[in-house]
Amino acid sequence: MKSIEIMVNEHENIRRMLKVVRGLSYQVMTLGEFHIEDVDKIIDFIRTYADRHHHGKEEDILFKTMNEKIDRLRKAGSITGMYIEHDLGRLYMTDLEAAVKDYNEGSDEARLDIIANAIGYANLLERHIEKENMAMYRFAETMLEDEDKKYIEKEAEKIEIEAKEKGLQEKYIKLLERLEEKYLK
Template identity: 65%
Template sequence: MESIRIMVEEHTNIRRMLKVIRKISYRVMTNSEYDIDDFPGIIDFVRTYADKHHHGKEEDILFQTMNKEIEKLAKSGAITGMYIEHDMGRLYMANLEKSLEEFKNGNDEARLDIIANAISYTDLLDRHIEKENTAMYKFAENMLNNSSKAFIEDECKKVENSATEAGIQEKYITLIEELESKYK
């Protein structure tokens, strides 16, 4: 399925950002050189590219279809688990944002919360991506009927076309590249 291939490619991009987040978190921890103003771009990437764009396709199209059609997965809680992990990631980003504000307002101890939320997010998402790539996407490709697969392909294509028109992919791939070169 082309939509699954694109989602796996998006996972690769998200994992690239996770590595950047780890590197900047290490610099925050060691108080070495970093730019606190890089965090809003990272949070924007997570909220727009990873969550709204990527998780939106998963939640609103793929998982919803799987939940309706694959009774065994729906009853096992596997799909619900994916939704819960998406929500946990959103919580880490909200907490990261609050911690950054506290730090900017002079609370040096907030660095602990910056690191804790950033690293918790990277660990959660890395494990989450592995489950989707190796299990959930395989279930979709192997267990969904052709009609459901065609529906997913059509709906995901609409999302991709809209994102391309808005320059989403280009904007966030460029951001990853800029941050990767800054935090080698």
Template identity: 50%
Template sequence: MNSVELMVKEHDNILRMLKVVRKACMNILNGGEINYDDFNNMIDFVRKYADAHHHGKEEKFLFKEMQLKLGKLGENLITHGMLVEHDYGRLYMNDLTEALHRVKNGDEESKLDVISNAIGYASLLTRHINKENDAVYKFGENNLPADVMEEINKKSEEFENEAEKQGIQKHYIDMLENLEKKYLA
């Protein structure tokens, strides 16, 4: 599996988590209590699997080469598009974490902020993933020289193997499956 195929597969896992996030928010909207452990797991998944693991490969390998080798169009697409959206996602997660803390400390109105930040993140990432799968990855694959793509694939494979030794993929996919059983059953 090359690096782009791997990243698309990871997108599928992230989209699965976004469905869980939406269901957890629907539960709050319907008057249910916030399950802080579940939300903390969702945030952990986003920060460590979607951001550090998945975005890590994008930012360190594919996007870096697109910025360096694909001229102004590549630079603008990555710097003013994809990386900005990654930062917005991080902001949503920070704001969600703060909102959960406020609710836990008795601020009922902050439930609105929990829902808005979680749903904002889910909406942002859904659109972001569609852009990457349908345009950004294809632009990179079609325009980066073959030797550069081979190097990206090699670095991504090394990154992936190191993460596998640490059990990152298994841990977060197990977490995802457990949350799906709870929220999507």
């Protein structure tokens, strides 16, 4: 499925950002050079590229279809688990944003919350991506009927076209590359 291939490629970009998150967290921990505005840029990447764009396709199209059409997965709670992990990632981002606010208001102790939430998110997403790539996507390709796959392909393509028209991928890949240059030495 082309849509799944695209989502796997998006996972690779998200994993690249997770490395940036670790690099920046290390700088925060060691009192090295970092720019707090870069944390805001990371949050924007995660909320827009990873969550709205990527997770949006998973939740609203792929997982929804799988939940409706594959009784075995629905009954086992597999898809619900994916939704829960997405929500936990969103909580980490909300808490990271609050930590940045506290840091900007003068709390040096907020460094702990920046690191904790950034690393918590990175660790969660590494494991989450592996489950999706190795299990959920394979289940979709092998367990869904052809008509369901066609529906997923059609709906995902609409989202890709809209994102391309808005320059979403280009914007966030360029941001990712700039942050990699700063924090992955």
